[in-house]
Amino acid sequence: RAKDAGRNTQCFYDANIQQMITEQLELQQDLRHAMNHDELELYYQLQLDREQQVAGVEALIRWHHPTRGMVMPGVFIHIAEQSGEIVALGDWILQRACRQLVEWQNHATRSDWTIAVNVSVRQLRAEDFAEKVLITLAETGAKPDKLVLEITESMLLVDTEQVIEKMARLKRVGVKFSLDDFGTGYSSLGYLNRLPIDELKIDQSFVRDMNQGEHHKVLIRTILSLGHTLSLTTIAEGVESEEHFRSLLALGCDRFQGYYFAKPVPPDQLP
Ligand code: C2E
Ligand code: MG
Ligand code: MG
Ligand code: MG
Secondary structure: OOHHHHHHHHHHHHHHHHOOOOOOOHHHHHHHHHHHHOOOOEEEEEEEEOOEEEEEEEEEEEEEOOOOEEEEEHHHHHHHHHHOOOHHHHHHHHHHHHHHHHHHOOOOOOOOEEEEEEOOOOHHOOHHHHHHHHHHHHHHHHHHHHHEEEEHHHOOOOOHHHHHHHHHHHHHHHOOOEEEEEEEOOHHHHHHHOOOOOOEEHHHHHHHHHOOOOHHHHHHHHHHHHHHHHHOEEEEEEEEEHHHHHHHHOOOOEEEOOOOOOOOOOOOOOO
């Protein structure tokens, strides 16, 4: 019986893996098509300051697939990363975000908003990454100091010197950098202060657990004090309740992003 069960389980997994691979290949092909057929869209999620004023937004990609409906980035970004398609996709995203900044430049309430754009590791590693960003800024006319690039700690483990150089080049014209999902990676505090970053973004897993007990809160407190010691802005993602917001406010967090305030929406649905 155990043997039968084992064999069944085996079949089950094989079929699943086969299906997964097929689906990934399909998505990979569809994605190439998607960029040229208007299936991709940037959604924006508000980021608020301590007075609950909107300070900016994070751009989050959405794919309106012709047969699958909405596909979330968690499903296709890593596929695009593997196929290399992410470089073209990343260019498209950056251009869209910069054009959005320009559209907002003369807007009554949005002219000061920043747009945070997630950058993937393949993009950041590309030799011409800094040039590309500079060219996109110049071509669109977006103000560099309204653009925030979100990177993660793991991206800084390889080619660290080259990456820092590219970041420094962009920082000189006013582009800002945020360290996304902070606390989940491998940062050694030693190199944190060598990085040309402006903001620490506390991962939502810490926020989710923060009211589960004092020892969870200690983690957030530590990240916030680290950020402030290094003169960095701190922002929490995944703020889902008033309780989260109040606790983070009391701990001195500078910025807030999460479903409690707003879900990611297309630009025409922003307040
Ligand atoms: P991320 O950059 O850490 O983005 C935060 C994710 O948390 C987003 O999911 C957002 O919708 C979600 N979120 C926001 N507030 C809450 C909340 O209160 N509760 C919960 N449970 N979740 C919340 P999304 O849009 O599905 O994006 C997932 C990830 O995909 C992003 O994580 C980012 O790593 C990647 N991604 C999204 N857009 C892009 C993009 O344009 N380029 C690249 N390279 N990656 C992207
Ligand atoms: Mg992000
Ligand atoms: Mg994040
Ligand atoms: Mg995250």
